Amino acid sequence: MNAIKLEMNNKQTNDIICKSFCLKNIWILFIIILPLSGIIIGFIFRNDCPLEKYIPLWEIINGFITIIFLLLIFITKQFFHEIQYRNWSIFIIDQLKILLIFFLFLWFICGNIWVYKYYRIVKYDKQILLSNKKTIENFYCNKIVYLYAFCYLSRKMVVTYVTGNKNKLVEVQAILADALPNLRSQDLDLPEYQGEPEQITKGKAILAAQRINGPILVEDTSLHFNALHGLPGPYIKWFLDKLGHDGLNKLLAAYDDKTAYAQCVFAFCAGPSHQPITFTGRCPGRIVPARGPNTFGWDPIFQPDNEQGQAGEKTFAEMDKTIKNQISHRSRSLQLVKDYFDKHPEYVS
Numbered sequence: 001m002n003a004i005k006l007e008m009n010n011k012q013t014n015d016i017i018c019k020s021f022c023l024k025n026i027w028i029l030f031i032i033i034l035p036l037s038g039i040i041i042g043f044i045f046r047n048d049c050p051l052e053k054y055i056p057l058w059e060i061i062n063g064f065i066t067i068i069f070l071l072l073i074f075i076t077k078q079f080f081h082e083i084q085y086r087n088w089s090i091f092i093i094d095q096l097k098i099l100l101i102f103f104l105f106l107w108f109i110c111g112n113i114w115v116y117k118y119y120r121i122v123k124y125d126k127q128i129l130l131s132n133k134k135t136i137e138n139f140y141c142n143k144i145v146y147l148y149a150f151c152y153l154s155r156k157m158v159v160t161y162v163t164g165n166k167n168k169l170v171e172v173q174a175i176l177a178d179a180l181p182n183l184r185s186q187d188l189d190l191p192e193y194q195g196e197p198e199q200i201t202k203g204k205a206i207l208a209a210q211r212i213n214g215p216i217l218v219e220d221t222s223l224h225f226n227a228l229h230g231l232p233g234p235y236i237k238w239f240l241d242k243l244g245h246d247g248l249n250k251l252l253a254a255y256d257d258k259t260a261y262a263q264c265v266f267a268f269c270a271g272p273s274h275q276p277i278t279f280t281g282r283c284p285g286r287i288v289p290a291r292g293p294n295t296f297g298w299d300p301i302f303q304p305d306n307e308q309g310q311a312g313e314k315t316f317a318e319m320d321k322t323i324k325n326q327i328s329h330r331s332r333s334l335q336l337v338k339d340y341f342d343k344h345p346e347y348v349s
């Protein structure tokens, strides 16, 4: 009796695990449908595009390589997420992924040449061509084959990082270079909202997605003094503008507690009709009299803590840029953005 009960329990647990596995991984099926249909279309109509015989071949190879790439991402996420599995096998998979990205990039260029070259002259009706005594080889391509390739190449989404701050742009480009190579930027003057940092960033993101009419990233950075219960927070831009580095130090003159944290909230919005998703990164530290070059905001008065949580030695302004980009509030937030794009390769490849 007990054995039967135990078996039933095991079966139920297995069912639950299986269901949650399927639900968690259903995204892979959706993403694979597109390249898979390319393989099928390219194969069925492999001899039906005399205008450019490479287009069906392009669809088949593009489909195969994209699916292999997606499966590698899936395998990494599914089986190598635990740190103890990060050994040589993950290294080989990472190298393979880089190779495939490189190939897909070159193949993408080839596809653009083969497809866009003919978009003004392509004809889909063989009968009309024959009755006009035009040669099929010079004009005809099967409608499904041509339009599939045309739409596939045109659908690639480019994420736009919207900011009016050049220093922020330089850091974001440096940190995201390998994760989001097709990130472009746009200088738009967005309003500075009031409220909690997350709400401010979401408001910025919705407006930016409407103005750009596509996928965007925006960011709002704040500096929080613990003795002042988090102020100036998102209002740091105005405080810095009016009081300068010296004035910000004087705000804390009456307090022993000089600790603070820098916070960066990134928001990604896939388009005007989508809801933004936020990613928050924090860097703890303390406010000190200005040291180092005065090139970026409050960098000279913010001294980040070391790994042990004690006062560090250098202010952000005194640090080498690459060191700042490894520990900053911005890089911590962008790490979460990278993780998100790892799961959504449609914005990356």
Ligand SMILES: O=P(O)(O)OP(=O)(O)OP(=O)(O)OC[C@H]1O[C@@H](n2cnc3c(O)ncnc32)[C@H](O)[C@@H]1O
Binding pocket: 162, 163, 164, 165, 168, 188, 190, 219, 220, 221, 222, 236, 237, 240, 296, 297, 298, 299, 316, 328, 330
């Ligand atoms: O167009 P956006 O992206 O909003 O650009 P912004 O300059 O208004 O940027 P924020 O509102 O996010 O930044 C608030 C203030 O903090 C400054 N700031 C942002 N990131 C910083 C960093 O990493 N180090 C020092 N100062 C920074 C920035 O120059 C502003 O004065």
Ligand SMILES: [Mg+2]
Binding pocket: 192
């Ligand atoms: Mg701003």
